[in-house]
Amino acid sequence: MSTDSLQNDLILRAAKQQPVERTPVWFMRQAGRYLPEYREIRKRVDFLTLCKTPDLAAEVTIQPVDIIGVDAAIIFSDILVIPEAMGMNLIIEENKGGPRFTNPVRSRHEIDMLLDLEPIEDLRYVLDAIKLTKQELNNRVPLIGFSGAPWTLLTYMVEGGGSKNFRHAKEMIFNNPNDAHALLERLAQAVAKYLSAQIKAGANIVQIFDTWGGILSPDAFEEFSLRYIKQILESIKRNDEPVIVFCKGCAHALDDMATLGAEVIGLDWTFDIGKAREIIDGRTALQGNMDPTLLYSNPDRIRQEVLCILEKYGSYPGHIFNLGHGVLPDVPVDNVKAFVNTVKNESGRYHQD
Amino acid sequence: MSTDSLQNDLILRAAKQQPVERTPVWFMRQAGRYLPEYREIRKRVDFLTLCKTPDLAAEVTIQPVDIIGVDAAIIFSDILVIPEAMGMNLIIEENKGGPRFTNPVRSRHEIDMLLDLEPIEDLRYVLDAIKLTKQELNNRVPLIGFSGAPWTLLTYMVEGGGSKNFRHAKEMIFNNPNDAHALLERLAQAVAKYLSAQIKAGANIVQIFDTWGGILSPDAFEEFSLRYIKQILESIKRNDEPVIVFCKGCAHALDDMATLGAEVIGLDWTFDIGKAREIIDGRTALQGNMDPTLLYSNPDRIRQEVLCILEKYGSYPGHIFNLGHGVLPDVPVDNVKAFVNTVKNESGRYHQD
Numbered sequence: 001m002s003t004d005s006l007q008n009d010l011i012l013r014a015a016k017q018q019p020v021e022r023t024p025v026w027f028m029r030q031a032g033r034y035l036p037e038y039r040e041i042r043k044r045v046d047f048l049t050l051c052k053t054p055d056l057a058a059e060v061t062i063q064p065v066d067i068i069g070v071d072a073a074i075i076f077s078d079i080l081v082i083p084e085a086m087g088m089n090l091i092i093e094e095n096k097g098g099p100r101f102t103n104p105v106r107s108r109h110e111i112d113m114l115l116d117l118e119p120i121e122d123l124r125y126v127l128d129a130i131k132l133t134k135q136e137l138n139n140r141v142p143l144i145g146f147s148g149a150p151w152t153l154l155t156y157m158v159e160g161g162g163s164k165n166f167r168h169a170k171e172m173i174f175n176n177p178n179d180a181h182a183l184l185e186r187l188a189q190a191v192a193k194y195l196s197a198q199i200k201a202g203a204n205i206v207q208i209f210d211t212w213g214g215i216l217s218p219d220a221f222e223e224f225s226l227r228y229i230k231q232i233l234e235s236i237k238r239n240d241e242p243v244i245v246f247c248k249g250c251a252h253a254l255d256d257m258a259t260l261g262a263e264v265i266g267l268d269w270t271f272d273i274g275k276a277r278e279i280i281d282g283r284t285a286l287q288g289n290m291d292p293t294l295l296y297s298n299p300d301r302i303r304q305e306v307l308c309i310l311e312k313y314g315s316y317p318g319h320i321f322n323l324g325h326g327v328l329p330d331v332p333v334d335n336v337k338a339f340v341n342t343v344k345n346e347s348g349r350y351h352q353d
Numbered sequence: 354m355s356t357d358s359l360q361n362d363l364i365l366r367a368a369k370q371q372p373v374e375r376t377p378v379w380f381m382r383q384a385g386r387y388l389p390e391y392r393e394i395r396k397r398v399d400f401l402t403l404c405k406t407p408d409l410a411a412e413v414t415i416q417p418v419d420i421i422g423v424d425a426a427i428i429f430s431d432i433l434v435i436p437e438a439m440g441m442n443l444i445i446e447e448n449k450g451g452p453r454f455t456n457p458v459r460s461r462h463e464i465d466m467l468l469d470l471e472p473i474e475d476l477r478y479v480l481d482a483i484k485l486t487k488q489e490l491n492n493r494v495p496l497i498g499f500s501g502a503p504w505t506l507l508t509y510m511v512e513g514g515g516s517k518n519f520r521h522a523k524e525m526i527f528n529n530p531n532d533a534h535a536l537l538e539r540l541a542q543a544v545a546k547y548l549s550a551q552i553k554a555g556a557n558i559v560q561i562f563d564t565w566g567g568i569l570s571p572d573a574f575e576e577f578s579l580r581y582i583k584q585i586l587e588s589i590k591r592n593d594e595p596v597i598v599f600c601k602g603c604a605h606a607l608d609d610m611a612t613l614g615a616e617v618i619g620l621d622w623t624f625d626i627g628k629a630r631e632i633i634d635g636r637t638a639l640q641g642n643m644d645p646t647l648l649y650s651n652p653d654r655i656r657q658e659v660l661c662i663l664e665k666y667g668s669y670p671g672h673i674f675n676l677g678h679g680v681l682p683d684v685p686v687d688n689v690k691a692f693v694n695t696v697k698n699e700s701g702r703y704h705q706d
Contacts, residue, residue: 291573
């Protein structure tokens, strides 16, 4: 998929640390409940139906481009579509404690019984949504594809949902590490195939989300998470589409992450982006990293924080502005707009060479 | 309170980076639900009654010394006794989502209405429990006192309990930072008085718990948490009793924490203790840092992890072994014993000079 014709390719250039006129900005979960237009659609369909209905998924994917003016769309979907396609029974009931699987996978037998993922068949609805979104975006901005990282997928599959202490996932890696590796191997292959298919369908850039990498000790993170992200990066089929790796709570591993083969490392809000840039030292671009709860504050305070983050990153190439985690469902739309507009209006001074 | 007569003062020596024969070990929440002897007492009294009944508090405080063989006792109490003593209505119902306050503090008026803490009157039951525990311990091991850090206390007081995104606490620091500072100032004074009173009552060492420091960006952590911990360290009345500062999820600030004036920095399990030692570079001792969920595994795996952490810390003075967070309520007692025994039996080789 050629990107020559994109009217706004700022994110792709920033991802490759090429010159840009200003810092590009998008945010995780930008298509979601804080938008009245999204809530309107959700009155008619539940979350999973929305994911699985390409024309509706495309519609909500494009909403933040039109309403907020972000520099990229990210395909509306969920990281748990992979385990569901591998045979797990996924239930997402809003206001009932997050997604869950009725049949958690904890034994080697249960792992072996999982289906192999064939994205073109099993996740055709995502690929169709990507194609439709690309058509409707009409080259205005790039489209971001995404997947959960193997470790994060494992936690949901083994716990059967969200968790406080991740007891079952931890028991698997400590007591039966070979089972964990068998599952992670399957997931790494599935993720690589899935992201390759998303790129083939038209995604201009893809992000791997490791939401739960931060619950691991550094050694365990290396063994059970990073190893498989690296494997994905080695086997993903792509031309010049960049890959973003976002591991929440894992800034301790920035130096390792710089060598994964990803173009961009996503940073949550609990680490100084100026220090991160020094550690990364030009090996990748950086994405982030405003505290998502700042969108609860007010336009002045948000402006102050955006300026602070821009100044910390400084006049270096390779910054994609984002929150340090997903946008929260009940933030005021005007605050989100203030955030995007400040990045757009104030970042040019850092890109004058 | 002289420590000359303590039969086991390993933790005090390690805290001061003095030579020890082996690495000392205790763990956060060591008096708790994983012990059948503790559960037996809890059948008769609820959690808060236990905190407020000195002879029972002393009894459960000493249980892990007798049963597990840890190198220190930590007084059985809760960090939320300070806000309760300042006039908040504390409710702790087990299995009902953690402690909560029925009257959260969110406005300047509500902050101004809080009472000043007079530990000798308001928290006499803690001081009495410390005196009684000291008597009953009969100098076998040191007694640790503790308090929540101002920031962590603020989160519970403002949220009215636990929280997912800490929206109200974040709104206060972003929208009304002066209110937050007014509250933190009050809390820092209260904590300093409370810890001074605990030391006067017989605590040989005290720990400040900042459980929620890790939800802040580094700048906000500096402004709303560390500043007040430093203030406590400047005003606490003590002779040679060491202070441990434990901030969960804050390894990004290790370099700053080394200059607080605390003898020991507690480290959670998400940062390499060998790297932490290099950053700290002898300015403080370090406490930690095994993943608490490892106690769900088995004695062999626990032994392997203990050896790994001992090796990472190496032959330097100033290591107090601990988990990276509190012991979980449902771990097998035999695993806890295996953890303690491995530290005791295997750490001598790192202390042969």
